[in-house]
Structures are given as C-alpha cells and as structure tokens.
Amino acid sequence: MRISELAERSGTAPATIKFYIREGLLPPAERTGYNQVSYGEEHVRRLHLVRALVDVGGLPIARVRAVVAAVDDPATDLQQVMGAAQRALPGRDAPAPPPSPSSLAAVAELSRAQGWVVEDGNPGVAQAAAVLDSWVAVGRKDLFDGLPAYASASDAIARADLALVWPDAADRDRSAETVVVGTVLGDALVAGLRRIAQEHVARTTRPRPTSSPTSSPTVEEPS
C-alpha cells in the first residue's frame, strides 16, 4: 500500500511515519520500482504498537526504539525482552544514588517471605529498594507496613502476565510482543484500575475499621 493508505489505516500522519522510519521504530518500505515504495501489513501492525507505546504507555521515542529492537532481535530471549520493556518505562532507570544496603536487604527479605527466588541482577530489586529509600528519606518508614500486601498483589499481576505469555511461547515474535504490550501497557492498565479501585475502596471503607465490619480497610492476604 502507499503511505497515504498506511497513514489512514494507522491514524498517523505521513510525516510522522517517515520520522518513525528514520528513528528506526518502523522498517523502511519495500522498494517496488523506480521512485515507488510499498508498505505492508507488518507496517500497520508495528505502527499501532509504536503509537500504543508512545500515546498510552507514555514512552519517549528513544525508549520505544530500545523496546522495538529487543522485540526484533531473535537472539533476545523473553526474559531479556521483559527486562528491556521494564527498563523502558518512565522513571525506571537504574536509580542514582544506588539503593542502600538496608533497603536492598528489606527487598530480599520481602522476596523470601513471598517465596520469590530471583537472580542478583534483577532490575526490580534496585527499583523497589529505591522506593523504600525514598520512604525513609521523607520520614515514612511506617509505609513499610504495606509491603507484604503490595508483594502479594505484584505476584498476582506477574501470574496474570505469564498466563498471557505462555500460550504463545512457541511463537517467539508473538510472545515477545505480548511481553511488551503486557508490561508497558499493562502498567498503565493496572494504574488505571488501581485509580478506580481507590475511589471505590475510599468510599466503602472507613478510617475506623469497627464502623464498617463488612469492608475492612485491612488487606486480607492470600495464604
């Protein structure tokens, strides 16, 4: 198809499409003749993915490029694609200064209690520890009380993530895309659902647990 049709089908201006190609987010068109190029279905699909990462995921162009490169590189395994997607999220750079030993130990202890076994290099460890350092810095170590509940919910999210990935495990490209769409957009999804749930929970629970016995603000953790 010509760029005008691609633009219409993807809702993206031709100038933006050319920009994405120059930036390496989209493969170039196939040259079909003198001064004539043609775009295919893979361009439509990829454009939708790029737009989703930019518009809904809120990723800057450079991060979209890194994610797309991981998806396109057949030597990248799913764990690495997952890592690339996680690192692409805003505010997910390796924290500076590095997290404190005590916060890293708190994350390790939380992981142990949750039954998680992970390698030392998992970027989530430093990221979670950086949040704990921030809580300590603003004098809110009391917020640590919520950690087991957040860990338990995160475990449920990861199980939902993987339940979506496994059915496509034999198709590397498709499962890589699932990981990206699931991790980057899934983050926005969970943030949106959390906002809905917050309003509901704020309205239906009470500061004094005894006044609302059927909807206690205390989280019941799955055993």
Place this chain on the structure above:
Amino acid sequence: MRISELAERSGTAPATIKFYIREGLLPPAERTGYNQVSYGEEHVRRLHLVRALVDVGGLPIARVRAVVAAVDDPATDLQQVMGAAQRALPGRDAPAPPPSPSSLAAVAELSRAQGWVVEDGNPGVAQAAAVLDSWVAVGRKDLFDGLPAYASASDAIARADLALVWPDAADRDRSAETVVVGTVLGDALVAGLRRIAQEHVARTTRPRPTSSPTSSPTVEEPS
C-alpha cells in the same frame, strides 16, 4: 539553617535548591535579617519529597509542581490529591483520541464484576479503556482474558493504599503526603516487585500446565 547545610542534608546542590524555589516546588527561605535567610526542617522534608518524585517517580518538574500544589492546598480533599498524583504520572494524560465506547463498556463491565462503584469522571476509567483500545489496535483482543486477574490485583493494591492512608486521616497534610508518596512511588514499587515476581513465575511455571501441577500458570482468582 543556611543553604549550604540544607544542601548537605538533602544531597541537593544549592543551585538546584534555588531552581526548585523559583519553580514553586519548595517554599522560599525565611528572611532573618539584612541579606540573610534561613531554611527550616520543612525544607529538608519537602526537598526529600521533591527528589523522590523526580528521581524515583520519574516525574517532570511541571508535574511535581502540580502534585505539591495539591498537597499544599488545604481546600483539596484526599480524593482530589489522589487524582492529582495519578494524573502526574508519566503517560497518564487524558488519552487522545478519547477511548472507544466498546472499551469504556468493557471497563464498566469489569468494574461491575469486581464490585466497584465509581463516578463517571474517574480518570482511571478512560486510562484503562485506552489500554484496551491499544490491545485491539495491535490485534490482541485475546489479552482481555487477563482482565479479571488484573482487576483483582488492583483491588488488593488499592486496599493496601488506603490501609496506609486511613491511620493518618485526621491529619490532612500527612495523609495528603501519604497519598502522593503511596501513589507515585507506589507505582514504581509495584512495577519493581512485579519485575521480581515475573522472573520467579517465569522460571517456576511452564508453558504446559500439566508438566508442573504445583505451580500452574493459571491465575487462581480470590473468590
């Protein structure tokens, strides 16, 4: 204290402190004499909060200003502070184009199934619907299968959020800060824990459920 001491205690350069004051992120110093100003403990505390939102939360300066303004305005109730914090998160602008009626209906149905009752203006509804539109656009309507599990996990997160806020409900300033630190940094925390959980779940579950009866990739939803 003088700016040099504030800089040392907060780990922030004097030039950055002055920039934050000009940008309205930090109140000005108290004038204590001719050509002499003094900073107090509230500056240390606020600086830690601003740095946490910038460094760990990944917020741009303009969004930190909006969040801090909501915290400082006594006329802003907790729901509004919660909304300001959620809107400040990267990629959390009102999606353009607006979400489709079918995705909005899917979010409404999901909320109903989860037992959530919320007002029409809840920004989480449009945000979640925008993610669903992206999934449809990239041809992945099959990912909708994961929605009940994500909703259930989001409910658990919101209950953990509110369990941290309620004990401070009588102290408006402190609970407003809890909402901000909990929502903005809590998002980074859950993303980090999710990354840890993903690695663990990816390693301990199998693409074929029958090969690993004790750790099925199927999410067991709380009833």
